[in-house]
Amino acid sequence: MKKSLMLWGLLLALSFFLVGGSQPVQASGTIKVGIVLPLTGKMAKFGEMEKQSFEMALAEINAAGGINGKKLELLIEDTTGRPEVGRSVAEKLITKDKVVMIGGGYSSSVTYAVAGVCQQNQVPFLVNTGSADKITSSGWDYIYRLNPPVSKYASAVESLLTEVIKPKTVAILHENSLFGSKGAKSFAKLCKKFGYQVVLNEGYENGGIDYKPVLIKVKQKNPDIIYMISYVMDASLLMKQAKELKLTPKMFIGGAAGFTMPEFRENAGKASEKVISATLWHQILPFPGAMDYYKKFKQRFHKDVDYHGAEAYSACYVIADVLKRTKSLKNTDIKAALAATDMMTVFGPVKFTTWGKLKNQNKANTYVVQWIDGKLELVWPAKLATKPLVYPVDWLQTWGY
Amino acid sequence: MKKGNLTVGIFALLLLLFPLVVRSSYYQHLLIIIFIWVIIGSSWNLLAGYAGQVSFGHAIFFGVGAYTAGILVTKLGVSAWWGMLLGGFIAMAVALFVGWVCFRLRGPYFALATLAGGEIFRLIAINWESLTEGMVGILIIPTFKSKLPYYYLSFGLAAACILAIHLIMRSKWGYYFVSIREDQDAAESMGINTNRYKNIALLVSAFFTGLAGAFYMNYMGFIDPDVVFSLHYISIMAILVGIVGGVATIMGPAVGAVVMVGLQETFRSSFFGLAPQWVSEGHAIVFGLLVIFVIMFMANGIVGDWNKISRLFWRRKAVRT
Known part of the structure; x- marks a missing residue:
């Protein structure tokens, strides 16, 4: 008796998973981008700041007409600061939510694990904080990075x-x-x-x-x-x-x-x-919008923001810019659009080039x-x-x- | 017993068919993680649950297995799959040493010694940069893009691990283990070489945990000392999987692995996006509450206290078989 009950319980649990899996995903009229950040655990403080910056930029982008009339949607997911959870997150975003690209990436080890999944599935990943050199020096062509690598800090x-x-x-x-x-x-x-x-x-x-x-x-x-x-x-x-x-x-x-x-x-x-x-950044830098962003953030969240926030805020604008320019939402087209990026953000000019051992790496001061x-x-x-x-x-x- | 076999058989069949039906690599990934935890939890259970030697340092064997596979690639250029073969054995070699040091101690002192052992190995892995690459970690590109090979391999390993422990516990060794747990001095006076059998339990446990570690390296493609030698995420999690599922039960750790990994993912993703986002921030608390609940009301875990649970839900007096 007890064993069969156990079986039914497990079956129920399993079917719960399956039902969860068969949910319709891509609502028409929005473009989904996944963002991976540590929202709990030791690094939650920075993760939170980046999340708020992403959300601020998102609201502005959508208020200004979104992506060629479509709304941009960010699926911000918690990596808890652990690589294998980061990997679960990336797998989920890619296969279940069918995001067109991924952004975020805070600590180097998690960013690295997520980058591996993205490269393997050929989904473009715009890193904005993970700073280990290896992330852009492994020869991975779907990985782009906004922030400088740690060796240039x-x-x-x-x-x-x-x-x-x-x-x-x-x-x-x-x-x-x-x-x-x-x-x-x-x-x-x-x-x-x-x-x-x-x-x-x-x-x-x-x-x-x-x-x-x-x-x-x-x-x-x-x-x-x-x-x-x-x-x-x-x-x-x-x-x-x-x-x-x-x-x-x-x-x-x-x-x-x-x-x-x-x-x-x-x-x-x-x-x-x-x-x-x-x-890597300060609000008094002579980049258009830097001070405005700082003030808006402070007004809204009642705290100061530093370069982490600026990286996230800029990354969101880069993502929007890329999605506006891409020919289609196919991974190769988005990759081509990323490669052609040449824009000004609150974090400074953004352009992905290959220099030294680094590939698709923005040169930031x-x-x-x-x-x-x-x-x-x-x-x-x-x-x-x-x-x-x-x-x-x-x-x-x-x-x- | 026959009915039990049938249940297990049906369940195994369902798991074999699962990836063919559910194509989403996300769910396949979750099950692979569950299988890894089934292996680690069951191995821990053999040593702690059956032989009574509570280990707080299973990350040692997991980490050594993972690093064996990783170092084979980075230092010798050998495929990490050889690590699957070697990882378990290197973990056993390390276990001999750990046993030699820690089995001089009993009970809580043994637990503390293994806890310290885990931290020592983590610090060695951080600082011995020429061998382990330190905190930079080891990266390999996984062999297969598809998850199916990993799925079946981890399923096979988990099944083999459970089966091996089942067989061991029905053999003479099993009785020795239990007698050591119940009263080491009495076992000794009965003529059981307790030191030898404690070491045997440790070696088997370390072997499977090492295999799980080597598999993790092959599958995840990235390890660093804080990931694979983590006290919190490996050693303690192994204990939780065992305790929640049911200490000293064959299927307990398997149930524990499903519950722990399932709960974590359910909460982390806010019930798969159905609940508001703040739910995800509560996953740490839920873990804590679950452990407190299990320890207070179901000290034998979900499987061990199944009678209690079924009485609670069905108000029926179940008979212990």
Whole structure:
């Protein structure tokens, strides 16, 4: 008896799946695009910001007439930040929802897994945040990327170092995931190129709460600059604990991600002051609509937005532009339209080219920002700066000792 | 027993026909993930449920199997399919070492030791970059575009795993395992070499988990240390699959795998798009509630407490067979 009941239960569950599978998908009059983002889990904060930016852009695009009269529809799905779930999501979007292309992609490992599925199914994928070089250097022709690869994140810092700071010794701290360790490697390479001595290069577990052991090591080496690649919580803790230890190099430099987030200021407080960070975008950049986008976002969601949001917002406009220009919704036509992209967005000009080992990669600039009196200011390149770079810094005075 | 065989037979037939009827690669993918969890859950169950050695470190064997397949490709240029053969055996070799260290301890101390073991392997995989590529991970292009080969292979592995455990539990070994679980000292005094049989349970368990890992590499095409050596997503999930389905039951982990993977996907996709989006953000809570519920009211899992459940729903006094 009990076994047969079990059987019926399982059959019922199975049929539920089947019914779910046979639902009609493509409603006429809309064009469906899948967006993969981490909406739960450790990276949910960035994922949420990107989602809101996608939705903002979507509303604007559809209010302005959509895609040649048809409405654009975004299916924004949660990857939970895990590759195999990301893969489930991509499979679902492609085979069940029949999306014409995919966008989004936050963390490198998930982006990579999704890119694999897209390439195999020959569905175009426009990456807007996943930054590991491999994503566009694997020779995959259906994968396009809006944001620069992580190895180029430091190019503005590079010129700042050679022209202004001229350090002799460098300490590198990085969180241990693909993003952090790749970034640290390319920065170490850069140091070698300019003859800066790397006295310490250490990874740490993202999500820790005590960074003092590693910071004490840094203090013993007394480097000219400390370069840190961190997400927002570890960035705040690193700076707070550096302040407590009175660790005073010539400069603290953040490698994008956590150091430009408003939450960094909120959590680190005074310890965030005068810290500089590489960034890929800032609202004061001279791109049409950048400031407008920033203000609209702030008004609507009551929080600041950083480059993640700008990437997502721009990606949505690129997707709309591509779908307007494509001859048909066939994958090869969309791919051709992606390849022909040449437009201006709030993130800067977007054009996919092949350079070096990278294929279908947009060439985006990078910038340096500094927290000055509690506000993030663009300080480098000098000709675009909103405030001059504060350097050298008296840290103990800044921290109020 | 005969009726049970018939049920299992019909069910196996349905699963064999499934991908021929349902062409959507999305559903095929979900079932493949379920099969992987059937293997891991059943293997965990053999060691923890039957032999009583609760492991919090099954990610070790899963990860080692996956990395065996991956490293064969990146370092030796050998097809990752050889990893399917080798992955299980390398996982066994690692299991010998793990057993040598951890079986000195009993009960919760054994559990803690395996938990630490899992983290150690994860950190090794992160830092031994020359071998494992570190956090960059290993990428291979999967051999088949179609999901059918993966589907049948994983189904076959899952079926073989369940069958093997079923046979083992009917043999002398099975009785030894249970006696060790019930009272290790009494078993020892009966003349059972408890250390040897605990190791045997671990080796079999590690073998199948390693196979699952190697299959994961072949199928997913991408691994990194946080994915395959994850405490949360592999080791703990293995325990949950076992507990929810039913510890020390043959079909328990299989039911557990269906429930866990099914629930996760149902909630993640907001009931396949039928419910509002915010539902998807609740999947973590649902998992937590489910585990609390199972532990409080159905300590033997869905299969183990089937009588209780059927009484609850049908108000009928079921007879335990």
